[in-house]
Amino acid sequence: MALSLRRRLPLLALLLAAGGLRAAERSSGSSSAMEELATEKEAEESHRQDSVSLLTFILLLTLTILTIWLFKHRRVRFLHETGLAMIYGLIVGVILRYGTPSTSGHDKPFSCSQEDRPFTTLLVNVSGKFFEYTLKGEISPGKIHNVEQNDMLRKVTFDPEVFFNILLPPIIFHAGYSLKKRHFFRNLGSILAYAFLGTAVSCFIIGNLMYGVVKLMKLVGQLSDKFYYTDCLLFGAIISATDPVTVLAIFNELHADVDLYALLFGESVLNDAVAIVLSSSIVAYQPTGENTHAFDAAAFFKSVGVFLGIFSGSFMMGAVTGVVTALVTKFTKLHCFPLLETALFFLMSWSTFLLAEACGFTGVVAVLFCGITQAHYTYNNLSVESRSRTKQLFEVLHFLAENFIFSYMGLALFTFQKHIFSPVFIIGAFIAIFLGRAAHIYPLSFLLNLGRRHKISWNFQHMMMFSGLRGAMAFALAIRDTATYSHQMMFSTTLLIVFFTVWIVGGGTTPMLSWLNIRVGDHVPSVEEMSESRWLYFRMARILKEGTEQSRKVLGSSGYGIALTIII
């Protein structure tokens, strides 16, 4: 049951590439016309469908943007943009599922036996001409004739690695890059405790509870295939990645308590990294021998070793590239050319991801720490223009990626073809995540309060308990492997948990804040913000000085006088 996490990376490929990327047929050379024409027509048709399916997503995002605007315009707070994206995704999913005809594709299965293991490339001799085929993956024998009957449904199904290698990195990088340093570092100890200890505790509690649920299901005959203890632990790791994007958006808007914000934000950013590494370590936990999936001390410690190795390696990678970028920007006068600076920044940040993947670490985690280092060191060396450029660039990328993932989630509820909804498992999962979160927030907060000067008050703890939303990361981890029965059930359950928490918890944030008496509106500018505004002021003044001269030229001195009186 090897998950092969981090391995199947069609590298940074597939930017929103629909379907399995069937490189369409290319028939070249001298050959008879009719056959070729048919193949080409087919390829063209397939290409058109690709375009249409991508257009569907773009339409979805466009609709989401316009509705978000309406909501922001009218100050609606009960539904966040991510929740909205999911709703639109759901609607389109229903249309695609029930509205499009079930075409049985033109990809007729063709069997030919090989004796050896599968090669990555296959050369097939078709009446004298040779065609090259690349391996896409294994198909379970029962599914050969009934998978993916609907062309459109297949087109809107992405390779799971797209999420991990294209969509998550900008989201995670942006999280690291936009971290509010002061409050983050002031609460660093607590954040690390919540992220590391908390996520581990939550993972194990959820995993064990779910193992109980699975046992129960087996007892009452609700389980139709294998579901191992390691699967339960993996589910615990997947679902422990919190993503309180909705809550934080509202916090930001209402200027809620900065320390609470820092705790929640820091925890969620770091626990994504912990959850990724944790899940790959659980996958690496493969006891030897045929009697697997039971506890094995050696394998357990190997997993712990893997966890520590991957985590520290990824951390190092990210930090090192961040520091290198900082040094380069410091010792060259690159800031005279903001375009070059921004491009360099982008490339260096991206290279972190590749470097980590090339070394066998986790790119997403490396990118997170790279983001933090870039914000901490490089940001201060950048020109003012590059600062806003890089911020804005990653903001846009983050925005698009996030809304894409959420609308895809809505879509996936109807277009994913291998859902397994088990009521017992789902109810059990909801209870488990509730208990898991409680068992990590309250005891940890108690322990932390023993050492903290600014105690984490009860209402803060309740708010943190409440803010345990699941989002993009849980989804990306769950969709990574949906090959077996247990993983399919986990994926379907994760999807429902994300829907529920984003809609219900997201919508309940504002009432919850007032119910818990958490102060809002106390925005005290931080030191950075102050120096930023001072910087801005000096810069503005310089621009204004230049602008004044030019305006005088343009408007003439009398017009300039009039303009001046209008403004001041």
Place this chain on the structure above:
Amino acid sequence: MALSLRRRLPLLALLLAAGGLRAAERSSGSSSAMEELATEKEAEESHRQDSVSLLTFILLLTLTILTIWLFKHRRVRFLHETGLAMIYGLIVGVILRYGTPSTSGHDKPFSCSQEDRPFTTLLVNVSGKFFEYTLKGEISPGKIHNVEQNDMLRKVTFDPEVFFNILLPPIIFHAGYSLKKRHFFRNLGSILAYAFLGTAVSCFIIGNLMYGVVKLMKLVGQLSDKFYYTDCLLFGAIISATDPVTVLAIFNELHADVDLYALLFGESVLNDAVAIVLSSSIVAYQPTGENTHAFDAAAFFKSVGVFLGIFSGSFMMGAVTGVVTALVTKFTKLHCFPLLETALFFLMSWSTFLLAEACGFTGVVAVLFCGITQAHYTYNNLSVESRSRTKQLFEVLHFLAENFIFSYMGLALFTFQKHIFSPVFIIGAFIAIFLGRAAHIYPLSFLLNLGRRHKISWNFQHMMMFSGLRGAMAFALAIRDTATYSHQMMFSTTLLIVFFTVWIVGGGTTPMLSWLNIRVGDHVPSVEEMSESRWLYFRMARILKEGTEQSRKVLGSSGYGIALTIII
């Protein structure tokens, strides 16, 4: 000899996806461990190599950026960044070619005969397990055993469609979006004449001259395979796409004559579109019957029809989405949320590409006209922040894409495995492009001067003649199909022409300008720039006002007074 242009689109897939995107093996379900482990190790290895090859490109770009900075810093003008990117690409290409061991990949050919035509998907039964394969393309029988022996070389070879669908759109969109409207529209007639008539004339003259060269080669026995008249015409279309990016960069820097700038820029932007559509029309020119590749009036007119159809369709698509975006941004108050506005702008512009591809038009051409429309209408509805955001976003994308293409070109000279360098053909091509450009610039300028108030002077004509560089577009068109002997020869020749023109012509621009006595440094602010600066002034004043209040808070009134005296 169907080229199947515009058809094989692994849609917007493969953002810098190395190699043929062999979706690595995924072995799932319950199966014996050893075999699976081997497959996974292989997949992991392949993934690592993907990362390394992408890292190579990023390193290349980073190096280019740092060197560009040095050059700009020292005001070196004889080598433009694109030329530099090519040089670095060449160096890395040499290293990869001669420095890496020639590993014969693990993709052993496996033959199994099919009776029917090739399917897009293949299911292969390997000792009871089923694997899915996707069609990659046809391979000529002679090449089965000797193609792509070197893994690293294969990894750095991209699917040609990557250039067309990922890298060209941002470049072309940026060209349209950054068009300086006033001078462009003032010279619109001349630009259209140069772009449409000029490119057509150039294409036919080059095509016919090259047909003569090919005849000559056949006579002296230098030609070892077929080379049709249509191939020659296609070469004419490919090589007629000029790309004076180097020249324009220098013009911009030296503030050379704005009309000349507008003429050159407008011509090069539009003639890219003409060249794309022309080449697809030539491909569509397929006379019926076995005695093909001769002149056939019906097929000719069909091609002309195709040209007009594709061109006007793409134009409409681009213009319509541009106008729709303009209307949306006008009638919503989206400009209060620059992030949403920017995201919407990006998505709408991208949807043009997809829409055009979905309708069977040319996405790149549609994107160009979308860019022009967006600049003309939408730009004015955007908030000030979004204006700079969108400009900067596309500027960065354009910069990265362009330098990537140019460094890839350098690389391709050594890593592309099917080069055919024919000295006669190459010399012929250089003469043909010289004559082709002369035959289009001078007579057209003469005709245009009959109607123009501001005549195009002789030195302007010489400068335009001189600025006929070939760049990214010619390369992308040439690499699109390298399946046959004639196309391989055309590709190699195009590569050399690009190298020569970018280095020699690019380096000679500054001397040429002074030799032709073309005025430099006469920067008169345009109306837009003036209104922009006025806008900026008002906005700055507002920000300053707010900034003043905040600064007073931060600095205290005495500190504020000191700051003020420092500035003013």
